[in-house]
Amino acid sequence: MANESLSLFPLHTVLLPGASLGLRVFEARYLDLVRDCGRSGRGFGVCMIIKGEEVGAPATAAAFGTEAVIEDFGQGDDGLLTLRVRGARRFHVERARVRDNGLQVADVRWCEAGAAEPVRPEHGLLSVLLESLIEKSGSEYAHADRALFDDAAWVGWRLAELLPLHDAQRQELLQLDDPHARLDRILALVS
Structure with missing residues (x-):
């Protein structure tokens, strides 16, 4: 499978395939990411932070993550953008780079979903x-x-x-x- 470019949203949590996750978005780089996803109809990658924080300088994230597909969005009581995302495909980061705005973009290899197999x-x-x-x-x-x-x-x-x-x-x-x-x-x- 060819590598694909995917914007990353590192978090102090793990998004699993099929799972739902609520996010509050306020940093300019992530507002840009959401805008790009809205225009392209694509998701973004969620990777667990290994070192660093969710805000400020780009964090070091795990090499495996899950594609997040936006299901719903709104505005919180604090005026911030809220998202409800659902985990889709798993991926492995082959190479990551940081854009001028601090957003991490990765070349990812999608993990095979595999056929449904019965519980043993x-x-x-x-x-x-x-x-x-x-x-x-x-x-x-x-x-x-x-x-x-x-x-x-x-x-x-x-x-x-x-x-x-x-x-x-x-x-x-x-x-x-x-x-x-x-x-x-x-x-x-x-x-």
Whole structure:
């Protein structure tokens, strides 16, 4: 797959495929990014910050991230732009550069999504755990199609999103390509 250019929005959090995230945007470089996304109809990349802060000087971000697609926008009580984004494709940063306005732009390689694979018997308990978490939290997944609970990738992403994990653990899960390896790791984390 050829590399593609993607603007980055480094954060002190991990955006997972399929997950929703609320953002407040106030820095000029990120307002420019949102404007560009609106014009082009494209998303931007969210990478977890390894070193540095979300505001000010460009931060050092993880090499793996998730494309953020803008689902909704508005204005907060404080007058700032608010966004609701959804995680889409995973990517690996091959090379990053900083524009004059401080915005980081990266050449990214998209990670293969892979075909849907059924949850293996040894991970069956994780599907039950996920159902329980969704039921208790009343999350947006309460009305999810029953078939999704047998999709190894979907179960893994939703558990990574809903379990009380540290961002470093979520980042580790994001970097795994194999959905069964991801479920193995989640099983180790919850036991």
